[in-house]
Amino acid sequence: MSVADEAELYLRVIADPRSEPSAHECVACYVARMVESHGCDTSLRWAQRFRELRSPTATGLERRLGSVGGFCDCEILLNGYALVRELMVRDVHTDDLEPPTELPDCAGVGRTSTRPCANWERRRPQ
Ligand SMILES: [Zn+2]
Ligand SMILES: [Zn+2]
Structure with a gap:
C-alpha cells in the first residue's frame, strides 16, 4: 500500500x-479494539x-507507555x-489461559483518565 493510500485509509x-473512544472506555480497551480492527502501524497512533x-493535557502518556515496553x-x-486472570479462558487442549476471542466490555474509567480499567493488569517482566 502506498503512503497516500494509507493516509486515505486512516x-x-x-x-x-466507532473509531472514537466511548465516554468511559479506557486506553487499553480502546487500543486493543482499534488494533484488532485496524492493526498497528508501529507507532502509538491509537494511544x-x-x-x-x-x-489532551496528559502528555506523559506516551512516556508512561514506553516505560512498560509499549513503543x-x-x-x-x-x-x-x-487482561486479568478472571477474564482469561482456559484452553481445553493445552490447559493454558488465553485471552477470550471477543474483548470484554471495558470496566470503565473516569472521563479524562489515561489509566487502563480493572480488566487489565501490568504484565510481569518475563
Ligand atoms: Zn505494534
Ligand atoms: Zn477498559
Whole structure:
C-alpha cells in the first residue's frame, strides 16, 4: 500500500464514529479494539488519538507507555498490559489461559483518565 493510500485509509477510519473512544472506555480497551480492527502501524497512533480526544493535557502518556515496553500500539498489549486472570479462558487442549476471542466490555474509567480499567493488569517482566 502506498503512503497516500494509507493516509486515505486512516482518514476514513477516523471519520468513523466507532473509531472514537466511548465516554468511559479506557486506553487499553480502546487500543486493543482499534488494533484488532485496524492493526498497528508501529507507532502509538491509537494511544495518541485516545489522548488527543480524551485527555489532551496528559502528555506523559506516551512516556508512561514506553516505560512498560509499549513503543507502538500492539506492544502496549504485548509488553505492557494483559487482561486479568478472571477474564482469561482456559484452553481445553493445552490447559493454558488465553485471552477470550471477543474483548470484554471495558470496566470503565473516569472521563479524562489515561489509566487502563480493572480488566487489565501490568504484565510481569518475563
Ligand atoms: Zn505494534
Ligand atoms: Zn477498559
